[in-house]
Amino acid sequence: MSVLLRPSFFARSVHAVAPDLIGATLLVANSGGIIVEVEAYHHTEPAAHSFRGRTERNAVMFGPPGFAYVYRSYGIHWCVNFVCEPEGSASAVLIRALKPLHGLATMRRRRGLADVRLLCSGPGRLCEALAITNAHNGLALDRPPFRLLARDKEVEIVSGPRIGLTKAIELPWRYGLKDSRFLSKPFRGESEQ
DNA sequence: TGCCCGATTAACT
DNA sequence: GTTAATCGGGCAA
Numbered sequence: 001m002s003v004l005l006r007p008s009f010f011a012r013s014v015h016a017v018a019p020d021l022i023g024a025t026l027l028v029a030n031s032g033g034i035i036v037e038v039e040a041y042h043h044t045e046p047a048a049h050s051f052r053g054r055t056e057r058n059a060v061m062f063g064p065p066g067f068a069y070v071y072r073s074y075g076i077h078w079c080v081n082f083v084c085e086p087e088g089s090a091s092a093v094l095i096r097a098l099k100p101l102h103g104l105a106t107m108r109r110r111r112g113l114a115d116v117r118l119l120c121s122g123p124g125r126l127c128e129a130l131a132i133t134n135a136h137n138g139l140a141l142d143r144p145p146f147r148l149l150a151r152d153k154e155v156e157i158v159s160g161p162r163i164g165l166t167k168a169i170e171l172p173w174r175y176g177l178k179d180s181r182f183l184s185k186p187f188r189g190e191s192e193q
Numbered sequence: 194t195g196c197c198c199g200a201t202t203a204a205c206t
Numbered sequence: 207g208t209t210a211a212t213c214g215g216g217c218a219a
Contacts, residue, residue, distance in 0.1 A: 049215095052215085052216075055214085055215070056214090056215095057214065057215075058215095071214090072212090072213070072214075074211080074212070074213080075211075075212030075213035075214075076211060076212055076213085
């Protein structure tokens with residue numbers, strides 16, 4: 001039995017929300033799966049898009065929690081974040097990998113014959129599989145086409161440094177489902193939640 | 194205005 | 207292991 005995540009779920013510190021998203025189910029229309037990897041970003045830290053203040057691109061991060069912030073990465077890929085904390089704090093959780101469960105045929109077609117293991121294992125891959133684009137930027141996470149279901153059992157969570165950064169690389173703000181085959185990269189060491 | 198770099202990925206050697 | 211694809215933001219001039 002699955003419980004829909006309410007906006008109040010996101011009205012907390014990004015450091016509480018990020019690990020709580022591991023094991024939750026993300027659906028966009030009829031495609032999606034279980035979240036197995038996320039990263040937390042906070043505006044007080046230089047790797048965050050919001051660190052240098054509000055711009056046209058990151059404006060959603062400065063709004064209320066419970067909305068999607070979608071940005072273009074390297075000019076090529078889309079990446080999706082969930083905005084956290086009270087309005088104006090400018091923090092968000094980057095969704096980095098899913099275990100594909102729903103709409104597999106549709107996601108395979110969008111990704112072009114991808115091996116299920118690579119279908120949603122990375123922030124750009126997952127957005128391509130779920131057809132998330134800038135059209136989803138600023139949409140509420142508790143309304144269609146989004147559907148977010150809380151995890152219904154306990155999970156083992158590991159954490160470690162975030163991926164692909166040159167700034168604030170020491171912060172262990174990447175969270176994952178322990179031993180998942182669908183992580184974008186394995187976690188080293190075994191730091192538990 | 195122009196230049197450099199990035200919360201990435203796939204296709205190379 | 208390296209590199210190209212491609213574009214918004216930050217910063218120097």
